[in-house]
Amino acid sequence: MSGSSPAARLQRLFEGHRLTPTQRRIAHCMVRRAADAPFLSSVELAELAGVSQPSVTRFAVALGFDGYPALRRHLREVAPSGTEPGEAYNEYQQAVRAEIENLQHLCDVLADPAPVERAGRLLAGSRPLPVLGLRAASSQARGFGYFAAKVHPDVRVLDEGGSMLADRIDSARRAGATVLMCFALPRHPKETVDALAYAREQGLTVVTVADSAFAPVARHSDLLLPAAIGSGLSFDTVCAPMLLGRVLLESMCDGLPDAQARLEEFDVRAAARGLFVE
Secondary structure (H helix, E strand, O other), X not given: OOOOOHHHHHHHHHOOOOOOHHHHHHHHHHHXXXXXXXXXXXXXXXXHHOOOHHHHHHHHHHOOOOOHHHHHHHHHHHOOOOOOOOOOOOHHHHHXXXXXXXXXXXXXXXXXOHHHHHHHXXXXXXXXXXXXXOHHHHHHXXXXXXXXXXXXXXXXXXXXXXXXXXXXXXXXHHOOOOEEEXXXXXXXXXXXXXXXXXXXXXXXXXXXXXXXXXXXXXXXXXXXXEXXXXXXXXXXXXXXXXXXXXXXXXXHHHOOXXXXXXXXXXXXXXXXXXXXXX
């Protein structure tokens, strides 16, 4: 597993195992703290994940190890040489380095473009295209929706919860929507999980960008694309999910024959209206 980011190595270690919700929570925590994971004690990991210490031990056994010490030993063996937690960087530098690591992990994931290409085809084929993102994820949904509307004929951003959210999903479905695009970031609102479950009940295919393959929205997503977040500052940093959203836009454009023509038409109108300062 050498030659890839710590988060990518952890994701591959967890893949293929049937994990309980508690174990998925531990896995999620380890991915978010990938650089520190080989150096955490079972007690420290339990505290970070909000679970009991025996749960950490059972998690290691579920992965095929004799116990947590064997799992930690394995993580240290596959970690890049010279890796130490915390090195000589201040907290701001550590946050930037963590985001660089998250982007490297995303780069590794995109080595297989098939999931993104499939997602792009699904998004391009849905008329209209509802885009869901609540609370912390609302800015991701709005940003995606802003650019998607330049090439897609009918984009509907769902960035507010409440009793009308299901109504808006119904309205999109009745108008012909086949797919719901979702951005899901911690802390995951229960409303997002409920909305995805409802969308699937109504026959929509759910494509989700989430912070982890073990996020609570995973079981309600037909296609989940993970992009790790940074958690070293008071508020999470989300460079990787934002970039993955742009990658999805590019893939969606590939599935829209008139995408380039729409962009050129917008440029002509923008110049005529003097929208931008050159």
